[in-house]
Amino acid sequence: MKQSRFPLSLLMFGYAFLYAPIALLVLYSFNESRLVAVWSGLSLRWYGELFKDERFLEAAWLSFQVAAISATLALLLGTLAALSFDRNRRFWGRSMFGFLLNVPLVLPDVVIGLALLLAFVEAGKAIGWPAERGMSTIVIAHATIATSYVVVVVRARLSDLDRSLEEAALDLGARPFAVFTSVTLPLLTPALLAGWLLAFTLSLDDVVVAQFVTGPGATTLPMEIFSSMRLGVSPKINALGTLLAAAAAAAVWIAWRLQCRRR
Amino acid sequence: MSVSHLRSFAILASLLASFANAKAEEPVLNVYNWSDYVAKDTLERFTKETGIKVKYDVYDSNEVLDTKLMTGKSGYDLVFPSATPFFAQQVKAGAYLKLDKKKLPNAVGLDKMVMANLTRSDPGNEYGLPYMMAATGIGYNVEKVKSLLPDSPIGSWKMLFQPAVLEKLKSCGVSLLDTPTEVIPAMLAYQKRNPVSENPEDLDAAVAELISLRKYYKYIHSSKYINDLANGEICVALGYAGDLVQARARGKEGKKKQEIAIFIPKEGAEVNIDVMAIPKDAKHPENAHRFIDFLLRPDVIADITNETGYANAVLASSKFIAPEIKSDPVIYPPAESQAKLFTMPVASKDYERSRARAWTKFRTAKK
Numbered sequence: 001m002k003q004s005r006f007p008l009s010l011l012m013f014g015y016a017f018l019y020a021p022i023a024l025l026v027l028y029s030f031n032e033s034r035l036v037a038v039w040s041g042l043s044l045r046w047y048g049e050l051f052k053d054e055r056f057l058e059a060a061w062l063s064f065q066v067a068a069i070s071a072t073l074a075l076l077l078g079t080l081a082a083l084s085f086d087r088n089r090r091f092w093g094r095s096m097f098g099f100l101l102n103v104p105l106v107l108p109d110v111v112i113g114l115a116l117l118l119a120f121v122e123a124g125k126a127i128g129w130p131a132e133r134g135m136s137t138i139v140i141a142h143a144t145i146a147t148s149y150v151v152v153v154v155r156a157r158l159s160d161l162d163r164s165l166e167e168a169a170l171d172l173g174a175r176p177f178a179v180f181t182s183v184t185l186p187l188l189t190p191a192l193l194a195g196w197l198l199a200f201t202l203s204l205d206d207v208v209v210a211q212f213v214t215g216p217g218a219t220t221l222p223m224e225i226f227s228s229m230r231l232g233v234s235p236k237i238n239a240l241g242t243l244l245a246a247a248a249a250a251a252v253w254i255a256w257r258l259q260c261r262r263r
Numbered sequence: 264m265s266v267s268h269l270r271s272f273a274i275l276a277s278l279l280a281s282f283a284n285a286k287a288e289e290p291v292l293n294v295y296n297w298s299d300y301v302a303k304d305t306l307e308r309f310t311k312e313t314g315i316k317v318k319y320d321v322y323d324s325n326e327v328l329d330t331k332l333m334t335g336k337s338g339y340d341l342v343f344p345s346a347t348p349f350f351a352q353q354v355k356a357g358a359y360l361k362l363d364k365k366k367l368p369n370a371v372g373l374d375k376m377v378m379a380n381l382t383r384s385d386p387g388n389e390y391g392l393p394y395m396m397a398a399t400g401i402g403y404n405v406e407k408v409k410s411l412l413p414d415s416p417i418g419s420w421k422m423l424f425q426p427a428v429l430e431k432l433k434s435c436g437v438s439l440l441d442t443p444t445e446v447i448p449a450m451l452a453y454q455k456r457n458p459v460s461e462n463p464e465d466l467d468a469a470v471a472e473l474i475s476l477r478k479y480y481k482y483i484h485s486s487k488y489i490n491d492l493a494n495g496e497i498c499v500a501l502g503y504a505g506d507l508v509q510a511r512a513r514g515k516e517g518k519k520k521q522e523i524a525i526f527i528p529k530e531g532a533e534v535n536i537d538v539m540a541i542p543k544d545a546k547h548p549e550n551a552h553r554f555i556d557f558l559l560r561p562d563v564i565a566d567i568t569n570e571t572g573y574a575n576a577v578l579a580s581s582k583f584i585a586p587e588i589k590s591d592p593v594i595y596p597p598a599e600s601q602a603k604l605f606t607m608p609v610a611s612k613d614y615e616r617s618r619a620r621a622w623t624k625f626r627t628a629k630k
Contacts, residue, residue, distance in 0.1 A: 032514060040516075055298075055319070114330070121334050132338050211327050215338040216293035217318040226323035227298035230505070231571065 022245055031239035046239040053236065056224060060240070063204055063221040066135060070142035071199035077143065078195060079188070085151075086158040104148040113212030116141045120213060133215030141213045142206060146199035153198060157191030174184025193255045201248065267472040290315045293551040295328065295339040297321060300395070300537075301558075302566040309557050312367035315550050325349045332358045332542055333468075340545040341554060343394055346536040350391055351384035351609045353540075359390040360541040366552040367392070369559035369577075376602070377576040381536060383459075383608040393553060395573035398527045398534045398604055400443050400593055402488075402511065404498040405522040409437045418600075420453035420528045424472070429479035436481040436497030438488045443622035444607055446473070446534060449501065453530040458605055461614045470621040477628040490515075492561055495521045503535070504593045510571060527596035531603035536576075568594075 033040035050056060081101060086092070104112060121136050125128055130137055165187070169179045185192075207222035214220070221255070225237055291311075298321040306317045322328050325345050331337040332344075332353055344350040353359060364370060370392055377393050385391050401422055408415050412431040421428055429437060430488055439446050448458035450469040457465065481497055488500035493513035502510070507525045514521035539558065541551045564575045565583030574594050581589060588594055596604070610618065 034512075117330070117334055119334055124336060134338075207323075211322070212330065214320070216295075218322060219320045223323065224298055224321055227321035229323065230297050231299055 007046050018068065025238050026242045026245065028235065029242040031238070034235065050236045050239045050243075055219075056221070056236065056240065059219050059221045059224040062135065062218060066138050066210075067200045067203035070139045070146060070203045071196050073139070073143035074146035074199040075192060075196045078147045078153050078199075079192065081147065081251040082151045082154035082158055085155060101148055101151050102227060104145050105152070109206070109208035112145060113141070113209040116144070119213040129177060130215075134218040137213045137215065138210050138218060138220065141209050142199075142203040143208075145209065146202050147253055149198050149202065150195035153195040154188065154191050157188055161187055186242060190259050193258070197251060197255060200251075204244075272276055288547050288549045290550070291317045292316070292319065292547050292554055293320070293338055293340045294301065294318050294554070295322060295331070295337070295341070296343045297323075300343065300567075302563075302570045305558075305563060308563070309554060310556070310600070313550075314385070315553065317554070329353065336544055337542055338546075339542055340547045340551040342540055342542060343537050344391075344540065346381060346384045346391075346393075346538050347607045348609050350538045350540065353564050354385050354390050356607075357501055358543060360543050360545060360548055361389050362392065362541065362555075363552060365388070366549075367556045367559065369556050372531060372559065372561065372577050372579050375575040376604075377536065380534065380604070381538070381607045384538070385608050386587055389628045390601070391540040392559070393576040394537045394558070394572065395567070395575055396534050396536040397573055398532045398593075398596060399440075399449070400494050400502065400504055400525050400527040400532060401505055402500050402507040402523050402525045404492065404495060404514075405524050407495070407498040412437060417524075418526050418529050420449060422499055422528075424450060424453045424476065425481075426476065429476060432499055433479045433481075434593040436491070436499070437479060438491070438497050438500045439480055439483045440503075441483045441485045441490075442502050442627075443618050446501065447618065448533055448605070448607065452528065452603075455530070456533055458533070461611060463617060466614075466618060466621055468559075469614055470625055473625045474628045477625065478630050483626060492523055493521060495519060505573070508528060508593060527592065527600045527604070529597075529600045531605060532596075532600065534604040534606055536606060 009161070028039070030042050030044065030046060031039055032043040085098060116137075120130055120133055122165070139192050161184075166179050167231060169183050170176070205222060207220070207226055210220050211248070214223070221240075225240075228234060278612055292315050294317055301319070306319060311314055320339070322331075328342055328344055329340070329349055329352075332342070334355065373393060377396070378388050381391065381393060399628060401420075403422065405418075408417075411434065412428060415432075416422055416425065416428060416586055422432075423429075423437065423439070447466065447469050451460060451465055451474055452458040454468060454472065456468070460466075486506070488497060488502055489506045490513070491497045491512045492500050492502075492507075493508040495514075500507075500510075504525070504527075507523075511523040511525060514523040539555050541548050542557075545551055556598065558567075561577050561580040562583050564577045565580040567573075568575050568580065569583075569585045569588060572588065572594060592600075597600070
């Protein structure tokens with residue numbers, strides 16, 4: 001029977017919808033023209049300009065650090081939270097805590113950002129910390145939000161987990177901690193990786209929350225980009241976007257390879 | 264101890280304290296501004312001269328700055344809000360430190376007219392000094408306008424508000440900004456009334472005339488015109504100078520080359536001023552004063568104008584400004600228009616309400 005072309009073309013359309021804008025961005029990053037959407041010839045000019053722009057590079061480095069640290073923090077907290085929900089089926093307020101963990105997923109960024117700002121200001125008045133907002137406060141804010149996402153990802157994996165594997169290990173005399181490190185953790189690895197990457201990207205592209213909780217000396221990359229829009233979009237941003245997309249693609253590819261090898 | 268002794272002791276103590284403060288200030292300055300809103304070497308030069316390290320952070324809207332200032336303890340020493348309505352409201356709310364004019368000798372070189380304009384936001388010019396400014400103007404497609412109406416009233420609001428002109432230009436597209444605070448004062452200036460009037464009679468007259476013209480405008484939108492003007496989709500637009508300059512540049516480089524020209528109407532146009540001000544709880548007010556004074560130096564601010572394309576208010580800077588910028592009527596309008604530039608005062612609640620209502624009436628009027 002001849003297969004219908006319809007599903008295939010639908011699939012192609014879907015992928016085009018996802019990737020055509022990124023392809024355009026990459027294409028235009030090699031554009032000679034000063035105007036973002038007018039093609040005038042192939043050139044690496046904007047990559048050169050980008051690497052000369054210290055402010056952009058500094059902001060990119062700060063964003064990278066914030067994303068890495070906050071993702072790690074969120075992974076730690078999120079995994080612990082997910083595990084305690086999965087292992088303790090009954091404890092006082094379980095459903096309420098579960099609900100509270102999900103709230104940051106649906107709360108608008110503006111609300112979270114303003115709430116955290118007020119919290120930091122009040123904390124600074126009450127206990128003297130943070131005396132000055134900056135990188136540390138952005139890290140805390142991003143970790144707070146990303147923890148909820150990590151919980152969702154890890155809990156999903158935990159609920160599919162075959163508990164009999166852990167029970168078998170226990171039966172064979174392994175101590176609970178050894179079971180956790182040599183059975184549970186390896187089984188969870190794909191979810192942990194996914195959770196970390198999700199938290200990392202969430203932090204990397206957040207502008208609203210960071211805008212609220214930042215302080216002197218801490219301008220993240222998205223803030224720098226949005227602020228530079230006032231004088232028109234520079235093709236430097238295309239070049240930067242291409243590099244970021246390449247880095248993200250590389251990270252996802254590595255994660256995927258790691259998972260394949262494990263199987 | 265007698266009272267007078269006590270008093271002199273107090274004076275001495277406060278003197279000592281202020282001396283200690285001035286001395287204790289670490290050589291750091293936290294600036295909060297727009298991205299690329301200084302010249303490439305401005306900060307470096309300042310650091311070289313004074314040894315003060317500048318941390319330059321950026322925001323992407325006045326609203327963000329406002330939130331930071333209003334929650335307090337922002338950590339910044341120098342900020343650059345728009346004069347109206349933000350700076351004006353922040354001054355009223357007591358967000359700023361009174362500037363010490365003795366520490367700002369270069370401030371005497373500021374344009375008196377601009378300073379007078381700023382008193383609408385900051386009576387007595389106590390809290391802020393002008394940094395950069397841009398007016399609201401009209402951009403038009405040179406070729407299309409010429410072919411439809413060879414003797415068009417370029418340089419005047421008539422381009423946007425005179426029925427006979429609009430009748431001709433309607434076919435190639437005319438647009439207005441979607442903000443009553445830009446359009447109504449423009450209409451009042453065209454009607455030779457006071458553009459910043461809060462008189463209900465003036466408001467009614469302006470809106471009545473706008474409604475009668477509604478059919479001539481292709482659309483009322485605050486950003487669409489930038490691209491449309493560059494592509495030739497529309498041929499006359501009311502717009503912000505910065506955006507119009509962008510449209511002009513895009514028009515030049517596009518496939519179908521469109522020559523866009525811009526003017527600031529001679530009957531008087533609104534000007535937006537960005538102000539330098541020091542938040543009340545700044546930790547390094549001394550350094551902030553030094554930086555403001557440095558920015559007010561003619562050669563320093565001229566570099567910034569040359570790079571950003573915004574006009575400054577330091578009169579003596581003009582000899583350092585690139586000729587193509589100085590002669591650009593959008594950035595430095597001719598004397599006749601310049602004398603009539605105005606800033607908007609913060610409207611009273613009542614007026615704001617009736618203006619909003621009138622604007623809705625115009626927006627929803629039959630085309």
